[in-house]
Amino acid sequence: MSEPLNLKAKLGLNVFKEDKERHINIKPGMEKDPRLKRAVLVCPAGLYSLNDKGEVEFTIDGCLECGTCRIACGVEVLDWKYPHGGAGVQFRFG
Amino acid sequence: MEERFDAIIVGGGLAGLGAAYTLASEGLEVLLLERGDYAGAKNVTGGRIYLNPVRDMYPDLWKKAPLERFIAHEEVAIMAKERSLTLRYSGEELRTEPYQSYSILRAKFDRWFAKQVERKGAMIVTKSKVDDLIFENGKVAGVKAGEDELYADVVIACDGVLSLLAEKAGLRKPGNPKDYAVGVKEVIELEAAVIEERFGLSEGEGVARLFMGEVTKGMFGGGFLYTNKDSISLGLVVSIKELMENKDRIELPVMFEEFKNRPEIAPLIKGGQTAEYSAHVIPEGGYKALTKLYGDGILVAGDAAGFSMNIGVTVRGMEYALASGYYAAKAVIKAKEKGDFSAKTLAVYEEMLKNSFVMQDFINFKEAPHVLENPRFFTYYPELVTSIMRDLYAVPAGPKERLYPTVKKYLGFKQLWAMAGDMRKVMKI
Amino acid sequence: MNVVVAMKQIPDLQQIRIKNRQPVFDDVPLTFGTIDKNALEAGVMLKENNLAEKVIVLAAGSEDLEDTVKEALAAGGDEAFLIVGDDLNGAESSIIAQVLAAGVKKIDDVGLLLLGEGSGDNYSGQVGSRIAEILGWPQVGYAGAIKLEGNKAIVTRVLEDAEEVVEVALPAVITVVSGINEPRIPSVTQILKAGKKPKEVIEEDELDGINKEALITTVSNLAPESDRKRIVVKNVAELVDKLRSENMI
Structure with a gap:
């Protein structure tokens, strides 16, 4: 993120239930794929960021399961599943 | 078993x-x-x-x-960088049961x-x-x-x-970015009475406001605001393809914060408490992408x-x-x-x-996605319309220009020709 | 011999949000406390090791229980015995203990009553002991392992820095800690079958001799006030400075 905003605080308002594993993973060998950088721009939760070396870092905490990164980066780059049943974000308003 | x-x-x-x-x-x-x-x-x-x-x-x-709330008022806000023009439509049919739409x-x-x-x-x-x-x-x-x-x-x-x-x-096959948009939304809690007063609503009535133009930085998409019983749904929708390729590298959460901070928006949500932040992908490819x-x-x-x-x-x-x-x-x-x-x-x-209406709508509007992708709708027209409004309303220290030339100077032959071109495409929708 | 597991219907704590320091309970789904699920799992494991005949889920609460209990029946409970009453959700420990003890008396051949060490919402940790007192049974707390041998239970009590093994004659009340096991997550077929398992539902006022006098009054239930200083720092050095000046580090 170029600005920290109050995105963390905003995500903190949501209900997230813990999953036993990460449901989105960068495919092995794809860590430096330029398509990953698209996720930095499109992810509504700001989970993808560029580090000092210009590489994409990714955290799953706060994932809204929207699927935008899967569409933007493609399935060659991301191994994308939904979280297990009863895990992940649970919207109270939607 | x-x-x-x-x-x-x-x-x-x-x-x-x-x-x-x-x-x-x-x-x-x-x-x-x-x-x-x-x-x-x-x-x-x-x-x-x-x-x-x-x-x-x-x-x-x-x-x-x-x-x-039943939607009794339809609004559209044309957003330029520094100004905006909002239209509100209210009609007897929207206030009459059975209501056409609800938040x-x-x-x-x-x-x-x-x-x-x-x-x-x-x-x-x-x-x-x-x-x-x-x-x-x-x-x-x-x-x-x-x-x-x-x-x-x-x-x-x-x-x-x-x-x-x-x-x-x-x-x-896995989705193609050009056929999808991403939407983000905050649900902001406000008392029902405050909502009704702020948006000029009678009890139970709701308003829907769409925002187009600068809010998506020229990208295909727009903003929305719907009044719920005791909250407001405020959000942005942007084409995934345009967002991931945007030259200024604007990140979606930043764009949304800027939208919320617009002087047209900030007073509407003032004092409200955000209760949820959500996001979802929306299919927008139309008939051809089914x-x-x-x-x-x-x-x-x-x-x-x-x-x-x-x-x-x-x-x-x-x-x-x-x-x-x-x-x-x-x-x-x-x-x-x-x-x-x-x-x-x-x-x-x-x-x-x-x-049924489903496929008939999709066939009737099959040209809509690529006609609406025209970036002129999101930058050029909002600037044009609001600039005309600025000049029409301006009262300078010196003499005020006649109204017709005020408008005319924005609409030279070149501009009109380009507009006619856009219009021909819009007529396909 | 049957094992009865007493479980408390509580709001899903993760779904409760705080508005003006007050918890908002509207539309919050109901579930059972997490340690209650450990107690159930412990009962189900005894049954699976052929040490008990049936696992019977006992609960007292609002009539939503009939729906909530499916979760426990899917996770291995064989039957449910439910006591419903409008004012039972969130009723204080002394009342719930009387109601549950009356329920245990109505169930045949109970050798063991299991509970979580404390409920998922207010964790008074009293109900197990109070029921034991009413029934005149022995009670063992902080159970981290349970073995049954003949008509006695051998219980490992997990204490802060020691483990104590005790032996107790059945019938007995045992309250378990969350470390005792990892509750199973029911599969779809188990959930589907749960709907068909036997349920006995009685109204609270069918029970005699319950003293419903409240002994405790809740004065307030507020989220802690979060006192944010809202200090913006430009770099780590400045952050360290600020934290020092606040005596935080």
């Missing part, structure tokens, strides 16, 4: 719940699987449902449905709808994710959920915009099939979900009468959709 059903429906959104409701009403054995804690837990809408197209498909549903919060509505579906006799199991389809002799025969194998004559994939199941069934709707032992409905449409003045998806779920159920009932669930029989689903 093997469990068998007439139909297994994957996904407790409007398509899935609509299909289950319709099938269970006809006495079929239905199992609906939902991965969220409850139906609605994973579902997001911008905020408004139109009832006219689906009222009669679910005649008993609407009277007690937990909808928010809606899906976690509330879908959870309630799921209860009605259970009352009709369908089984709903929540917190259960379907991992895969079961194929027998090339035909879909059921689903796998964790260790469980569950069998049915037909599976209805209502698993949302990404529809991993339709992919597994070979009915679609997936294959059926296969042997499988049907696809709702967002999973691509049934959502943005034609600028209206953005719709929920009615198509409810209607496609309804017709999928009707197709299954026909297939059961025949005792044949092959693609050949299930093709009646597409027939029924073609004879």
Whole structure:
């Protein structure tokens, strides 16, 4: 993120239930794929960021399961599943 | 242990719940699987449902449905960098029952709808994710959920915009960025009385306001605001393709914060408390991006099939979900009468959709996606219109220019020619 | 011999949000406390090791229980015995203990009553002991392992820095800690079957001799006040400075 905003605080308002594993993973060998950088721009939760070396870092905490990164980066780059049943974000308003 | 059903429906959104409701009403054995804690837990809408197209498909549903406010005022705000122009339409027909549209919060509505579906006799199991389809002799025969194998004559994939199941069934490929938009939304709580006063509403009335122009930095998309009972749904929708390729590298969360901080928005949400931040992908590819709707032992409905449409003045998806779920159920009932669930029989689903508003809308508006992609709508026109307004309203220290030349100077031959070109394209919608 | 597991219907704590320091309970789904699920799992494991005949889920609460209990029946409970009453959700420990003890008396051949060490919501940790007192049974707390041998239970009590093994004659009340096991997550077929398992539902006022006098009054239930300083720092050095000046490090 170029600005920290109050995105963390905003995500903190949501209900997230813990999953036993990460449901989105960068495919092995794809860590430096330029398509990953698209996720930095499109992810509504700001989970993808560029580090000092210009590489994409990714955290799953706060994932809204929207699927935008899967569409933007493609399935060659991301191994994308939904979280297990009863895990992940649970919207109270939607 | 093997469990068998007439139909297994994957996904407790409007398509899935609509299909289950319709099938269970006809006495079929239905199992609906939902991965969220409850139906609605994973579902997001911008905020408004139109009832006219689906009222009669679910005649008993609407009277007690937990909808928010009926939309009595339609507004559009044309947003330039430093100025804006807002139009408000109010009409007697919008204030008269039965109301055309309502603001809606899906976690509330879908959870309630799921209860009605259970009352009709369908089984709903929540917190259960379907991992895969079961194929027998090339035909879909059921689903796998964790260790469980569950069998049915037909599976209805209502698993949302990404529809991993339709992919597994070979009915679609992973989505192409140009056919999808991403929406983000905050639900901001405010007292009902404050909302009514702030937006000039009579009790129970609601307003829908769409924002176009600078709010998406020239990218295809727009902002929206819907008033709920005691909250406001405020959000942005942007084309994924344009967003991921945007030259200024603006990140979506930043764009949304800037939108919220616009002087036109900030006072509307002042004092409100954000209660939830959500996001969802929206299919916007129109007719050409619809997936294959059926296969042997499988049907696809709702967002999973691509049934959502943005034609600028209206953005719709929920009615198509409810209607496609309804017709999928009707197709299954026909297939059961025949005792044949092959693609050949299930093709009646597409027939029924073609004879309904669903496919007719998609065909009528098939040019909308690429006509509306025109970046001039999001930068040039908002600047033009608001600049004209600025000059018309300006009272300088010296003499004021005559009105006609004020407007005329913005509309030279070149500009008019370009506008005529845009207009010709718009006339296709 | 049957094992009874007493479980408390509580709001899903993760779904409760705080508005003006007050918890908002509207539309919050109901579930059972997490340690209650450990107690159930412990009962189910005894049954699976052929040490008990049936696992019976006992609960007292609002009539939503009939729906909530499915979760426990899916996770291995064989039957449910439910006592419903409008004012039972959130009733204080002394009342709930009387109601549950009356329930235990109505169930045949109970050798063991299991509970979580404390409920998921207010964790008074009293109900197990109070029921034991009413029934005149022995009670063992902080159970981290339970073995049954003949008509006695051998219980490992997990204490802060020691483990104590005790022996107790049945019937007995045992309250378990969350470390005792990892509760299973029911499969779809188990959930479907749960709907068909036997349930006995009685109204609270069918029970005699319950003294419903409240002994405790809740004065307030507020989220802690979060006192944010809203200090913006430009770099780590400045952050360290600020934290020092606040005596935080």
